């Protein structure tokens with residue numbers, strides 16, 4: 081079906097003309113002109129407040145952005161996704177992670193399958209299994225309760241579970257220690273195996289395909305480690321699988337009674353709501369896991385029902401389009417001011433960059449504009465002492481998403497106020513900057529002489545006008561975390577729709593999976609070295625020597 085590339089649309093052209101008129105305007109002036117700017121540019125949903133007032137937008141900008149969303153068919157695509165249409169058009173698959181968090185009783189049939197019934201049947205199994213482990217009814221080989229859970233997976237089968245278990249650690253079962261192994265680098269698994277006891281460890285092999293090289297290698301090594309210490313008959317008490325591939329699970333030697341399935345309409349990076357979330361449910365309990373799903377569902381409802389002008393994922397997506405496609409911002413920095421959200425930037429890297437790191441639209445033509453920015457970041461306040469200097473005074477302007485939580489779960493006096501003060505001070509400074517006159521006054525008060533002031537002035541002046549969103553959560557709970565993740569999922573989807581790309585395939589990553597295999601067989605000496613460039617040939621030779629020295 082022919083597709084109109086973004087640059088050819090009237091709404092985008094109108095946005096570009098508006099940008100040419102307003103791009104030099106300073107946010108300080110926008111704030112001065114509208115004392116109600118905060119009230120006018122905040123939206124609340126599912127326990128989250130989004131303050132987007134510290135962006136270079138005004139009423140006209142927003143109007144043009146909403147027109148763009150309408151012209152690009154965001155509402156139509158949203159309905160298509162939720163109803164199970166095969167919007168993943170290169171893999172001919174439905175995209176139904178939202179069905180994983182819908183309450184029992186949803187009537188949705190895809191390819192003759194009753195999706196809601198299937199989802200809740202698996203959730204019921206997760207419920208009973210996690211209770212048995214948590215209540216010390218599921219016992220290890222010597223009759224002891226499980227103390228350590230090792231999730232072996234990568235990408236979407238790792239990042240979501242690890243991020244959520246860390247974020248919700250205050251809800252976790254005190255007896256259970258969670259471990260996450262993802263990297264094919266043996267140092268990762270080796271480190272964990274040194275810290276666990278074979279009698280009380282449960283391994284979850286989490287892989288949608290059950291063919292991913294890293295996961296299968298780690299799972300195989302974990303199984304070898306286990307069998308060196310225990311009998312094969314004990315494997316069923318210590319290994320469970322999460323996958324869509326029953327045959328491969330059976331071939332690996334995991335009892336399919338110990339397999340928790342999911343479906344091809346769940347994308348890897350959207351899968352933590354499925355049985356890929358088994359480790360989360362084990363850590364925080366099924367009731368809390370259900371609240372995580374309910375929080376995401378509350379955001380789904382908001383996304384489906386709120387008018388575009390009050391719709392948080394749509395607003396966040398449109399602000400991102402404005403920054404990326406009009407101001408050419410190449411990256412988006414994620415700054416969670418909560419230590420337990422420290423894995424959130426890495427989670428979003430896969431979510432956004434694997435989804436929208438694309439350049440071809442649905443009819444095979446080029447997008448014609450820049451797509452996904454680089455996503456990166458670290459927790460506040462650590463980031464302030466590492467890369468914030470560049471964000472304040474570097475030559476690139478990088479938009480930032482500040483994520484703050486009003487109530488802490490610790491009782492150490494003073495810390496939380498200082499943390500929040502830093503967060504708000506940073507977003508204010510990025511917006512306001514510090515003008516030459518303010519710098520001069522400050523230095524004068526300190527008694528600095530005029531020559532020194534003139535010398536220092538350009539270095540100590542900040543232009544400001546650097547955009548940010550602030551997302552405020554009342555508390556970090558399963559429900560608000562669920563809503564926060566769903567918010568970014570839908571934001572990603574809306575941006576993909578505006579660019580006209582498929583946010584749900586990942587051919588680039590598939591290529592990487594194939595490429596390593598050639599060199600792998602050359603390193604193993606099984607293949608005649610392919611004709612690489614001289615650098616790659618030399619590196620292979622060095623590694624080959626090192627590997628054979630280690631074996632000697």
Ligand SMILES: O=P(O)(O)OC[C@H]1O[C@](O)(CO)[C@@H](O)[C@@H]1O
Nearest residue numbers: 235236237287288289292348589
């Ligand atoms: O769950 P699997 O099949 O092991 O895949 C792991 C990850 O690999 C990818 O296919 C590519 O990184 C992701 O989309 C997925 O989350």
